[in-house]
Amino acid sequence: MDKSVPDPPITPEAEDLRTESLIKDREAIKRALDYYLAPPSQYTEKNRRPSTMYMIAPNMDTESLLAQACESLASASVMTSDFATNLIGPQRSTAMAIQQIIMLAELAVNRALDNVDPA
Incomplete structure (x- = not known):
């Protein structure tokens, strides 16, 4: 099906905005993928504290x-x-x-x- 109205021409300003938007989207996607798919040590090792709810005595042989x-x-x-x-x-x-x-x-x-x- 043909459109009755053609697309408006792409101006340099619109192209710059589109490029910035794509860069931000890619950065957000990369952060999300790194958070969910990266090895756990990258994000959790810094703040990880073992739970003391079920703890084995450290002096057990x-x-x-x-x-x-x-x-x-x-x-x-x-x-x-x-x-x-x-x-x-x-x-x-x-x-x-x-x-x-x-x-x-x-x-x-x-x-x-x-x-x-x-x-």
């Missing part, structure tokens, strides 16, 4: 920490396995895969615990 992690992983493995028994199809496979990942992490923590305190 490595063996105790590994033993607690091992027990937590064992509990998570059992809970995931029990949960998977009530599922069918792909959801069951996903739950069993999660359980296997937890079990592998538990094995790694057990090995680290053995390395810290050999029997």
